[in-house]
Amino acid sequence: MPLPSASKEPDDSQTWELAERCLLPIAFSHAIAVILATILNTLSISQTSSFVLFLLLLVISVGFTLFYHNLKVTAAGKAVLITGCDSRVGYTLSKQLDELGFTVFAGFNTKVESEEAMQKLKQEASGRLHILQLDVTSEHDIHSTFLYVNENLPDGAPGLWALIHAAAWVTLGECEWVPSSVLRRSVDINFIGLARLTQVFLPLIRRSKGRVVIVSSLLARIPSPVRGIYCAVKAAVEAWAACLRLEMRRWGVDVVIVETSEYVSGNAWLKDNSSLLEQARDMWTQLDPQTRKEYGQELFQKEMLALERYTQKTDIDLTPVTRALIDGVMKTFPMRKYTPVSRQERIQALCSDYLPKPVYDILYVN
Template identity: 85%
Template sequence: MPSNGSKEADDSQTWELAERCLLPIAFSHAIAVILATILNTFGISQTSSFVLFLLLLVISVGSTLFYHNLKVTAAGKAILITGCDSRVGYALVKQLDDLGFTVFAGFNNKAENEDIMQKLKDHASGRLHVLQLDITSERDIHSTFLYVNENLPDGAPGLWALVHAAAWVTLGECEWVPPSVLKRSIDINFIGLARLTQVFLPLVRRSKGRIVLISSLLARIPSPVRGIYCALKAAVEAWGSCLRLEMRRWGVDVVIVETGEYVSGNAWLKDNTALLEQARDMWTQLDPQTRKEYGQELFQAEMLALEKYTQGPEADLTAVTRTLMDAVVKTFPMRRYTPVTRSERIQALCNHYLPKPIYDILYTN
């Protein structure tokens, strides 16, 4: 995680282009070798495979870059975004509204976010719709579906995109988390997300649109104190990958945006004090014997670990919102975006390729 006083450059776009171009480059080399062999064998031409490779490389990479940067028109397209009371959801609503999309902004609790909603309305166009949408409420989900279906732009066959920005971060030792907190975290981060998608898929399918899921690099990196969050993000990624395969026949894209650990530990949290109070409540709910085995000293150390992910300057969301915008507006979005820092990307690679004992020595305190 980058320190509070420094900011690492965002090189995620470079990685995205490299991922896009890798397969065309490999195919260009293979086809060049095959063509050169055929031409030389039959005496048709003595052109070298390297010259053919350069020619095919220019054609394939140029076509890939054109394909990579194509964007859809915003007119007549509607987007539903959940969790607009978070910084990332709020920023995304503003940017998509500015581009000309019809945006349905879902707030978990309208009564608690009246100031934010009014500010959003004051700076947005008349196309913006602000909705009450608690994704754990079946009533909210169905009332939102009816409202969206009745207020689609003229001529729109369905919903262009469903963006899941709602999240609820649960931090603490796996043994500490009480059943009520565990259930709420599962309901918001996975069950509510899956249920909302089920209800809205017919609308998305009609427009051959896309589902955008916000995950985290922690889905692939084990992290003490954040075990529940790691598990739920891993579940979202696995579920999203299966959904993508199932939706291919309908022309529906499922895009996973995998954020960095600092962003997912800070940007979705509105009240850091409440988070620390929640952790203390977890501690007091443990039975006395378990508290004795862990000890007050370890608990204090864990509190400091929580503050590391919740205090300090606000996380820079530029890279995250940029990738979310790409996931919505690109004609051919990537299956996965990873707007993370270089050190986080290296950590993920080490976790994937290094033996686990070596990784634990390098990254686990």
């Protein structure tokens, strides 16, 4: 299973993103250089080395790639809607996008529980920022938000530039433990609410040729015990987002996925440090006696201790995550997927994607 970093690592995610951008131009440069050199030498037009042609094409293609990789849109006159601003990621992202000049619509799950955070954000931000109550599972909140955003877009804005899904609800526990009510709520918040909100706002996003930015998790690609439900809903979100990206290409709408690390998604999206442990205890008490007997109190205690690490170190650095989200909003040509995770987690994800499963299990499971 992926492990949280005990110490702060340098953020090399931008290097990986640039390498991913340049990989295809480098491959094409080499192929075209070989073909051109073969044709020129065969026709006796020129005895040019394929290596020289490769270097020339490499400089041109990589230079062009770097140019469009770093292009950014102008923030002035553009509006973004962010869900889950009662989380650290959503709250921080709202402040940063406001500072960059965007008109920000910050959606909080409930006014009652988030009143203090709402007031603090309003005081720290500019007059362009709007505070909204947005429960993604509430049809009333979704349509009320749509009407408010549509009426308060910046002057001259054709529509909404970006819809950022930062709301999430972490469900942990053995797959057999999770009650149907908890399972249903997890699916409602993490998938159905996200999909429904996107459906409602897509007309506004199409008008501005904007983008949908989705906060996902590396667990969508890495099966992990005790996180089965969360793995499943995040995998569903990524599959849905991939289909949406293909469908929206005809309108010039981008769909961007930001995969966070296990530690961030299991900690920073929580409202308080005791919620995970309370959730685990509720799951255990709702199991039938026979199931509790078969698992045993000792195993339950072990799982509880494993979950406690999610409730610690709430000051973990979120800079790589917010940087990736801002790039997804501001880059003229954003990446399809950003993975601001540690090097260890990135290597594990690559092993999960490309190694035979028995080999992966030997390395990371057994």
